[in-house]
Amino acid sequence: MEALAIGSAPPRPPGLALPPLTRHHHLLLHRSKILAPRRLVAAAPMDAAAAAAGRGGPAPPRCARAETDSEDAVATASSPHSAEAAGAAEQGNGGPAPVADAADVEGVDGIRIRRRPVTGPPVHYVGPFQFRLENEGNTPRNILERIVWDKEAEMKERRPLYMLKGPLENAPPVRDFVGALKASFDRTGLPALIAEVKKASPSRGVLREDFEPVQIAQTYEKNGAACLSVLTDAKYFQGSFDYLDAIRNAGVQCPLLCKEFIVDAWQLYYARLKGADAVLLIAAVLPDLDIKYMLKICKILGMAALVEVHDEREMDRVLGIDGVQLIGINNRNLETFQVDISNTKKLLEGERGQTIAQKGIIVVGESGLFTPDHISFVQNAGVKAVLVGESLIKQEDPGKAIAGLFGKDISPVSAA
Numbered sequence: 001m002e003a004l005a006i007g008s009a010p011p012r013p014p015g016l017a018l019p020p021l022t023r024h025h026h027l028l029l030h031r032s033k034i035l036a037p038r039r040l041v042a043a044a045p046m047d048a049a050a051a052a053a054g055r056g057g058p059a060p061p062r063c064a065r066a067e068t069d070s071e072d073a074v075a076t077a078s079s080p081h082s083a084e085a086a087g088a089a090e091q092g093n094g095g096p097a098p099v100a101d102a103a104d105v106e107g108v109d110g111i112r113i114r115r116r117p118v119t120g121p122p123v124h125y126v127g128p129f130q131f132r133l134e135n136e137g138n139t140p141r142n143i144l145e146r147i148v149w150d151k152e153a154e155m156k157e158r159r160p161l162y163m164l165k166g167p168l169e170n171a172p173p174v175r176d177f178v179g180a181l182k183a184s185f186d187r188t189g190l191p192a193l194i195a196e197v198k199k200a201s202p203s204r205g206v207l208r209e210d211f212e213p214v215q216i217a218q219t220y221e222k223n224g225a226a227c228l229s230v231l232t233d234a235k236y237f238q239g240s241f242d243y244l245d246a247i248r249n250a251g252v253q254c255p256l257l258c259k260e261f262i263v264d265a266w267q268l269y270y271a272r273l274k275g276a277d278a279v280l281l282i283a284a285v286l287p288d289l290d291i292k293y294m295l296k297i298c299k300i301l302g303m304a305a306l307v308e309v310h311d312e313r314e315m316d317r318v319l320g321i322d323g324v325q326l327i328g329i330n331n332r333n334l335e336t337f338q339v340d341i342s343n344t345k346k347l348l349e350g351e352r353g354q355t356i357a358q359k360g361i362i363v364v365g366e367s368g369l370f371t372p373d374h375i376s377f378v379q380n381a382g383v384k385a386v387l388v389g390e391s392l393i394k395q396e397d398p399g400k401a402i403a404g405l406f407g408k409d410i411s412p413v414s415a416a
């Protein structure tokens with residue numbers, strides 16, 4: 001592993017040498033006056049002194065910059081190429097914030113998820129209450145956007161990066177995630193299994209009440225999983241970063257994917273620190289420059305990156321990025337939650353499939369795989385690996401369920 005580019009002394013050591021993204025400058029992008037459709041969504045008692053003085057109480061803490069500019073709704077996006085302008089805006093020396101339409105953001109960066117909640121119209125004060133109006137600007141458009149907005153808020157609470165330096169030096173050695181997938185495919189002739197340690201999900205609620213992550217990981221490994229995917233998001237998936245080191249410390253050898261909603265390079269370092277061998281980068285969430293930047297950090301840390309796409313546009317973006325080894329095609333529609341495994345086939349047809357083959361990229365079919373027919377279908381479409389959660393985790397013994405999913409025993413013992 002290359003030396004980590006992390007310095008040692010607070011508050012921001014020169015050796016930290018992280019590219020600008022870690023500071024997450026957020027470019028003001030959207031000067032929207034669109035207030036409709038309006039809906040009252042929140043009421044909170046106003047600051048008593050302010051009420052007595054006949055003025056509004058303190059503005060909610062969210063998105064402070066926007067609160068100071070109450071006429072403007074702002075959408076923000078995080079990307080290195082926006083950093084310069086946003087940095088100037090943050091320091092108050094850049095004049096008016098650059099203005100662009102939310103649609104332009106998608107057009108330029110290709111991301112579908114707005115990267116920070118816009119605030120919409122100002123708070124209204126009525127007597128001792130303050131009201132916030134719900135509009136398209138301050139309401140997540142889908143579950144992924146909601147998760148990502150919460151994740152960005154979560155990031156504000158994180159420990160500073162320099163505090164990870166010491167523990168990172170003692171992180172367990174990285175395991176070869178891509179190598180394990182290839183070895184499994186060569187051994188079985190079937191898509192390598194990334195089995196997901198997943199207690200709950202936004203679409204299905206709690207999947208397994210008696211959730212013992214270590215036991216589940218052990219039975220997955222014993223029954224032929226090549227790698228494991230560990231959900232670390234607490235709020236929506238009831239996951240935990242602690243599951244990563246718990247599973248490793250229990251002696252499980254399968255490389256581990258940290259299944260997180262990554263919006264900040266800090267999460268990459270933390271994932272490694274907790275024992276991850278790979279991370280998920282979601283193209284709907286991350287602009288190309290962020291993906292490139294994060295791929296570089298993954299390389300420095302020795303981790304693999306599974307870059308996830310949902311549609312042709314995201315696939316084309318990702319195919320334009322050098323150094324991508326693994327592409328995950330997610331069959332779950334983010335708006336409706338419906339899974340349609342023909343999405344995998346659609347995205348691998350024609351020129352895209354050829355480019356993927358030429359580049360030697362391994363494609364992972366993700367979500368909604370329940371039967372041997374499903375596995376055959378995505379294998380015929382061109383995947384070399386599958387990421388499976390629900391159909392295994394809901395079974396009494398999730399490990400034994402692997403043979404049912406593949407239509408045969410794929411455990412290493414069966415091959416011996």
Ligand SMILES: O=C(O)c1ccccc1NCC(=O)[C@H](O)[C@H](O)COP(=O)(O)O
Nearest residue numbers: 201202203366367368369387388389390
């Ligand atoms: O699983 C969800 O409900 C979900 C909702 C919003 C964003 C992501 C979501 N899932 C993450 C995944 O990618 C799946 O856990 C993974 O592909 C396994 O899917 P499945 O086999 O269908 O459990």
